[in-house]
Amino acid sequence: MTDIHATGRSLPNRLDNPLKSAVLSWESLLVLVAVGIFLLNSFASPYFLNAYSLSDLTFNFTEKGLIALAMALLIISGEIDLSVAAIIALASTMMGLALQYGADTPTLVAVGVGVGILCGAFNGFLVTGLKLPSIVVTIGTMSLFRGIAFIVLGDQSFKGYPPSFSWFGQGYVWWVISLELMLFLVSAVIYWVLLHRTNFGRRVFAIGNNDVAAQFSGVRVDRIKFILFCLTGLMSGIAAVLLTARLGSTRPSIAEGFELEAITMVVLGGVSILGGAGSIVGVVLAALIIGLVTFGLGLLNVPGIVMTIFTGSLLIVVIALPILFRMWRLRA
Amino acid sequence: MTDPILTLSGISKSFPGVRALNDVSLELYAGEVTALIGENGAGKSTLVKTMTGIYQPDTGEIRVAGKLVTLPTAHSASAAGITAIHQETVLFDELTVAENIYIGHAPTNRFGMIDWKTMRAEAKATLDSMAAGVDPDIKLKELGIAKKHLVAVARALSVDAQVVIMDEPTAALSQKEIEELYVLIELLKQDGKAILFISHKFDEIYRIADRFTVFRDGELVGKGLIKDTSQTQIVQLMVGRPVENIFPPRNATFGDVVLEAKGLSHPTEFEDISFTVRKGEILGFYGLVGAGRSEVMQAVFGLTQTSGGTLVLDGQTIAPKSPADAVEAGIVYVPEERGKQGVITGEPIFKNVSLPSLGKTSKNGFLRMAEEFAHARTYTERLDLRASSLSQNVSTLSGGNQQKVVIAKWLATHPKVIILDEPTKGIDIGSKAAVHEFMGELVAQGLSVIMVSSELPEVLGMSDRIVVMREGRVIDTLENDGLKPETLVRLAAGIAEEQAA
Numbered sequence: 001m002t003d004i005h006a007t008g009r010s011l012p013n014r015l016d017n018p019l020k021s022a023v024l025s026w027e028s029l030l031v032l033v034a035v036g037i038f039l040l041n042s043f044a045s046p047y048f049l050n051a052y053s054l055s056d057l058t059f060n061f062t063e064k065g066l067i068a069l070a071m072a073l074l075i076i077s078g079e080i081d082l083s084v085a086a087i088i089a090l091a092s093t094m095m096g097l098a099l100q101y102g103a104d105t106p107t108l109v110a111v112g113v114g115v116g117i118l119c120g121a122f123n124g125f126l127v128t129g130l131k132l133p134s135i136v137v138t139i140g141t142m143s144l145f146r147g148i149a150f151i152v153l154g155d156q157s158f159k160g161y162p163p164s165f166s167w168f169g170q171g172y173v174w175w176v177i178s179l180e181l182m183l184f185l186v187s188a189v190i191y192w193v194l195l196h197r198t199n200f201g202r203r204v205f206a207i208g209n210n211d212v213a214a215q216f217s218g219v220r221v222d223r224i225k226f227i228l229f230c231l232t233g234l235m236s237g238i239a240a241v242l243l244t245a246r247l248g249s250t251r252p253s254i255a256e257g258f259e260l261e262a263i264t265m266v267v268l269g270g271v272s273i274l275g276g277a278g279s280i281v282g283v284v285l286a287a288l289i290i291g292l293v294t295f296g297l298g299l300l301n302v303p304g305i306v307m308t309i310f311t312g313s314l315l316i317v318v319i320a321l322p323i324l325f326r327m328w329r330l331r332a
Numbered sequence: 333m334t335d336p337i338l339t340l341s342g343i344s345k346s347f348p349g350v351r352a353l354n355d356v357s358l359e360l361y362a363g364e365v366t367a368l369i370g371e372n373g374a375g376k377s378t379l380v381k382t383m384t385g386i387y388q389p390d391t392g393e394i395r396v397a398g399k400l401v402t403l404p405t406a407h408s409a410s411a412a413g414i415t416a417i418h419q420e421t422v423l424f425d426e427l428t429v430a431e432n433i434y435i436g437h438a439p440t441n442r443f444g445m446i447d448w449k450t451m452r453a454e455a456k457a458t459l460d461s462m463a464a465g466v467d468p469d470i471k472l473k474e475l476g477i478a479k480k481h482l483v484a485v486a487r488a489l490s491v492d493a494q495v496v497i498m499d500e501p502t503a504a505l506s507q508k509e510i511e512e513l514y515v516l517i518e519l520l521k522q523d524g525k526a527i528l529f530i531s532h533k534f535d536e537i538y539r540i541a542d543r544f545t546v547f548r549d550g551e552l553v554g555k556g557l558i559k560d561t562s563q564t565q566i567v568q569l570m571v572g573r574p575v576e577n578i579f580p581p582r583n584a585t586f587g588d589v590v591l592e593a594k595g596l597s598h599p600t601e602f603e604d605i606s607f608t609v610r611k612g613e614i615l616g617f618y619g620l621v622g623a624g625r626s627e628v629m630q631a632v633f634g635l636t637q638t639s640g641g642t643l644v645l646d647g648q649t650i651a652p653k654s655p656a657d658a659v660e661a662g663i664v665y666v667p668e669e670r671g672k673q674g675v676i677t678g679e680p681i682f683k684n685v686s687l688p689s690l691g692k693t694s695k696n697g698f699l700r701m702a703e704e705f706a707h708a709r710t711y712t713e714r715l716d717l718r719a720s721s722l723s724q725n726v727s728t729l730s731g732g733n734q735q736k737v738v739i740a741k742w743l744a745t746h747p748k749v750i751i752l753d754e755p756t757k758g759i760d761i762g763s764k765a766a767v768h769e770f771m772g773e774l775v776a777q778g779l780s781v782i783m784v785s786s787e788l789p790e791v792l793g794m795s796d797r798i799v800v801m802r803e804g805r806v807i808d809t810l811e812n813d814g815l816k817p818e819t820l821v822r823l824a825a826g827i828a829e830e831q832a833a
Contacts, residue, residue, distance in 0.1 A: 011712060013682075013705045014723035198697050199690040206687055209678040216635075216673045217741065218659035218688040276678055 026270035030285040037292045045299040055176035059246070060298075061265075061291030062180040063239040064258055065284070068265035069191040070235040072283045074228045075266050076195070078208045078275030079134040081123060081229065084236045085258035086145035091115040091240035093149040096158025096250040105164045112244065113237040119145055120233015124226035134229075142259070149252040158250040169246025180242050184287075187235070192280040200224070208275030257308065264315045265290055273319055290314075335398065336361050337526045338383075338414070338495045343392035345378055347728055352378040353389070356552045358545055360495055360526035365517060367537040367558070368530045370547035371570055371732070371762040376530055379547070380497055383528075384416050385409035396494065410436075413494035417484045417501055425473035430455035432472050433487045458486045462516060478509035485516050489523070496520055497528045502536060514540055532761070534563050546570055570761065579793035580772035586796070587611030590780045591663070591749050593632065596641035601627035602804040605641070609749060609780040614771060616795030616812070617784040619824050624804040625784045626668060629751050633665040634658040645748065659688055662748035666738050666755060668784075670731065674738040677727035681719055682708035684726050684737050689744040711740035715770060732763025739770065750774065751782045756790060768794060788817045800824055 022028070041048045048054075067084050074081055091112045095103075098111045119141070126137040171179045195201035206214040207221050215221045239258075244250055269286035271278030294307050336359035345353040353375045360366050370376050381387040383394070385403035394401055396412050403409045423432045431438075433455045441447040455468040464482040472480065481501060488496045498517075502510045517540055520527055529541055537544065538558060545555040546569040554569040589608045596605040602624040609615045617625045631638050634652030643650050645661055652658040655665070667673040675684050685708040686693055693703040708722050715736040719729060726737055735755065742750055752771070756764040771781055771794060785791045791798060792815060800807045800823040807823050 011681075011709055011717070011719060012721045015721045016723075193698075197699055199694050199699065200697065202683065202687070202690060202699060206676055206679065206683070210672070210676045213673050213676045214687070215655055216665070216667055217676075217684075218656045218664075218745075220654060220656045 027279065027282050027285060030269070030282060030289065034285055034289050034292065037289060037296065041292060041296040041299065044296060048296070048299060051176045055172075055178060055181075057291055057295040058178060058181045058184075060294050061287040062178075062184040063243050063246075063255075064261045064290075065184050065265060065287035066187055066239050066242075067232070067235045067258065067262040068269070068283050068287055069187055069280065070228070070232040071262050072266045072269065072271050072278055072280060073191070073195055073201075073204055074232050075263075075271050075273065076208045076275055076278045077204045077225055077228055078211060079127060079225055079228065080138065080263070081120075081134065081232045082138040082259050082263075083119070083123060083142040083145055084232060084239075084262060085255045086142045086149075087116055087119040087233060087236035088240040088243060088255040088258060089149040089252055090119060090145040091237050092244045092250040092254050093152050093158070093252065095240070095244055097152060099158060099161060105162055108161070108165055109168070109241050112241040113234065116233045116235070116237015116240060117230055118233070120230040120236070121226070123233065124229030127229065128222040128226045146252065149254075153250070153252045159248065161245065161248055166245050166248060169242050169244070169248075180246075183238070183242070188280060188284045195280050200227075204228070205276060208272075208277070210276075257311075260315065261290065261311055264311055264318070267315060268318045272322075334361065337397055339395040339398075340379075340383070341393055341395075343379070343382060343389045343394075345375075345382060345387060345389050352550050353382070354550045355392075356547065356550070358528075358552075360528055361543070362494070362524045362526050363521050364542040365521065365527040365529050365540055366543040366545060367541035368528055368545055368547065369537065369566060369570060374547040374570075375550040376547060377499070378550075380416060380499055380528075380530070383409065383414055383495075383497060407436075410491060410493070413492065414497070415488045415491055415493035415495070416497040416499060417481065417488065418499050423472055423480060423483060423487075426471060428469055428471055429459070429466055429475070429483055430468035432483055433458065433468070433490050437491055454490070455486070458489055462486060462489075462519060478512065481509075481513060482516065485520070488520070488525075493525065495526045495528065497530075499530045500532070501529075502531065502533065510536070532759075534566070537566075538563070567761065580769050582614070582772070582794075582796060586613045587778065590646060591632075591782075592644040593628075594642045594644070596628065596631060596643070597639050598627065598631060598636065598804075599639050601636075602631075602801075605801075605806055607799050607806065607809065609782055611778055611780055612775045613796045614775055614781045614783055614794055616791040616798040617782065617801060618786070618788075618791045618798055618820050619801035621786060623801040623824065625801050626753055627804075628801075629665060629753055629782065629784060632658070633663060633751065635665075659745055659747075662746075663751065664688075664742040664745060664747040664749070665751045666735070666742065666753060668753040668757060670734055670738060675726045675734050677734075678725065680723045680725055681712065681717070681729075681737055682722040685711060685741045685744060688741055692744070707744060708740070711744045712736065714743070715740050716766060730763075732759045732766075735759060735763070735767065739767070743774075747779065749780045749782065751784070753784045754786065755783065756785075756787070788820060791820065792817060802826055 071081060071084065094115045095108045095112045098108055103111065123134070123138055123141055126132050127134045168179060173179055173182045195204065203214065203219045203224055206217070206219055207224060211221050243255055247254070265286045266283055267273055268289065269278065269282035269284070271283065293310065297307055297310070338360040340356070340358040343353055343356050356375065356379065358379065368376050368379070378387060382389045383403070385406045385408050388404065394403060401412050403412060424435065427435065430452050434451050439447045439450045439454065452468055459466050459468060459482070462482060462485065464479070464486065466475065466479055466482055472483065475483065501513060517527060529537070531537055541558050543555065544558055544561065544566060546553050546566060548570060588611055590611050592608045594606050597603045605628050607615065619625050627636070630636050632643060634654045634657050637653070645663065650661050652661060652663070658664070671677060682705055686704045689707070693707045694700055705722060712722070717736045717740065718733050726734055729737065755767050759767065771783070775781055783794060792812065795812045798810045798812050798815065798820065800810065800820060802824055
């Protein structure tokens with residue numbers, strides 16, 4: 001104890017070795033899992049190890065991954081947005097509507113992204129302005145946004161998007177690197193910087209750990225939460241543009257189940273569902289793992305419904321794991 | 333002399349970077365009160381947690397009535413006859429008093445269902461034997477904190493605990509309620525229970541305890557009989573040095589008025605509050621609990637909005653809409669609820685310290701870690717923070733050191749006015765003196781300090797002027813020059829001079 005109580009000593013920055021804690025982190029485990037699944041896929045299917053095949057694989061996670069990046073920040077701050085898939089449906093429907101009025105490609109993109117931001121701002125207002133719990137608010141807006149899409153479209157669909165618009169979902173920037181993958185990678189870097197290297201990110205963590213103490217420390221809690229909802233809306237809007245362009249049509253049932261996959265990516269990536277902890281590297285790795293698994297199952301001709309079962313089970317296991325681990329450690 | 337009921341020997345417990353307990357021992361005797369004394373961070377709470385099955389000691393053994401026991405869970409501790417009554421009692425608001433007393437060991441009938449009739453009758457008998465005057469059928473939330481303590485004691489009696497641990501039971505009680513608690517402790521003693529009594533207040537310890545055990549820095553430094561030991565001796569054991577002149581000398585020179593409140597009002601909490609603080613001055617706010625002092629301060633800090641009145645800071649009218657506005661203007665607030673509002677316990681020290689002043693250490697909104705660590709080190713070392721590193725989680729610090737983190741956080745913002753709400757509540761003598769000394773340094777450097785305190789010696793020892801509040805109003809503002817404690821109490825309680833004399 002003497003070193004702790006000695007006077008005139010200087011407090012060290014940290015005691016643990018950062019390299020050691022990096023090796024023992026959740027992210028390292030995810031890397032191992034990703035490599036393992038990659039090898040499994042390579043053995044399981046002769047078509048897997050091929051540049052074009054791998055390029056196709058990325059479409060399995062880029063759109064959801066884009067949403068997961070913003071969702072990670074939102075969940076770290078202690079909130080959640082279950083309406084992201086519904087935002088895609090509404091944004092896509094509005095783009096289709098704009099198309100009927102002869103909108104050109106830049107306008108279509110602006111409509112998609114704009115509707116996304118507006119929907120996010122609406123969620124943010126309900127949560128921060130009216131102090132409603134986000135899980136209830138976004139269950140409500142989930143039905144609301146998709147409901148509007150159903151009213152506009154009924155059992156119809158919008159088709160006939162211009163080729164210049166399709167490039168957003170089907171274009172390649174270089175060789176087998178698609179625009180979607182490029183966008184995802186660039187966004188991942190931006191969100192990594194935002195969460196781990198800025199004052200904003202530091203405040204997001206503080207809010208997630210204790211929003212009362214954060215407010216008492218002069219953090220503008222409501223403003224930051226509002227911005228996070230808008231960012232999640234923005235990423236959903238971008239995902240809507242990409243998905244609509246890739247599919248070439250809008251149906252009201254578009255992107256169904258995306259919210260669960262995005263949240264699974266976030267939680268599998270090591271973000272605490274209770275808020276206050278997580279990393280973007282983990283989320284990116286989790287997106288890759290989910291992409292690898294669904295693509296691998298697809299190569300093996302496993303039907304889509306089985307994949308849903310897989311996603312659901314994964315979500316429960318990943319949430320339960322840290323809790324079971326703690327119980328096991330307490331008993332040991 | 334009889335053998336002790338509970339014996340702990342050779343107990344050690346370490347946490348990452350901190351040795352909380354080092355080879356300590358403790359004996360509790362039937363029908364006697366043993367006071368556990370020590371500064372915050374001395375290891376008292378850790379010891380209580382090892383006795384109640386929450387922590388597992390690294391080494392050492394626990395014997396109950398001579399038999400070696402292990403306490404892997406909280407349940408096993410209560411099965412071994414050890415029960416604890418905490419500072420903030422752990423009971424259930426939505427259950428009735430009887431249910432609270434018997435939860436976990438309710439009498440059952442032959443079908444294995446709860447025998448409500450017996451339970452209520454027995455609860456009533458226990459409460460009556462304590463002369464508690466509590467109806468077993470009402471919900472716990474309808475009781476005040478003192479009555480809740482009675483229920484906790486009744487629970488201790490009903491589980492037939494041999495050892496009762498009381499962790500600062502008087503912290504939230506009024507003088508009258510404390511007296512009632514003493515009667516109960518006597519009752520427990522007569523019943524042959526061994527009582528461990530943890531308190532910072534010497535008058536209580538000398539009033540109620542038979543024996544004492546002193547911890548310092550996780551080690552046992554002394555034990556003995558209260559009647560053979562003087563207060564000074566115990567204080568010296570606690571801090572390891574003689575404590576003289578508890579309050580630092582006051583600053584004599586004041587500058588201009590820094591903050592002025594004119595007629596601040598709130599729809600329900602307070603009305604027409606006016607006061608001024610000068611540069612280099614400590615302004616004390618005294619009053620009974622519920623007089624509205626904290627509410628006024630939270631309005632000044634922008635947490636709540638006023639319905640009338642103005643705030644003038646350095647000649648400029650301000651109207652903070654949020655704490656962020658107040659901090660920007662130069663007003664900071666050290667809240668009473670340290671663990672909930674003051675520190676973010678899940679985050680490391682340096683992140684807590686830098687949170688309000690990130691603008692100073694960052695560049696264009698981007699973090700600069702080297703500057704941030706240096707910044708945090710500067711302010712934590714000024715307060716003599718006891719920690720193993722700046723990356724240590726605040727949750728692992730003692731209450732006094734957590735308070736230092738809160739103060740360091742605000743100093744780093746270079747405030748003009750610092751508001752301290754019960755700054756030494758629940759803090760041991762050593763840390764208390766450190767906080768007081770530091771307040772003296774702050775005003776010497778030209779800051780203005782507003783101190784809300786319910787402790788008379790603190791208010792009288794530290795303040796230059798004292799504002800007395802009662803029922804949401806300012807009753808008087810007094811120069812602290814030869815003030816008698818009785819005057820303050822009389823004003824705060826609303827007792828007229830003649831009657832008091």
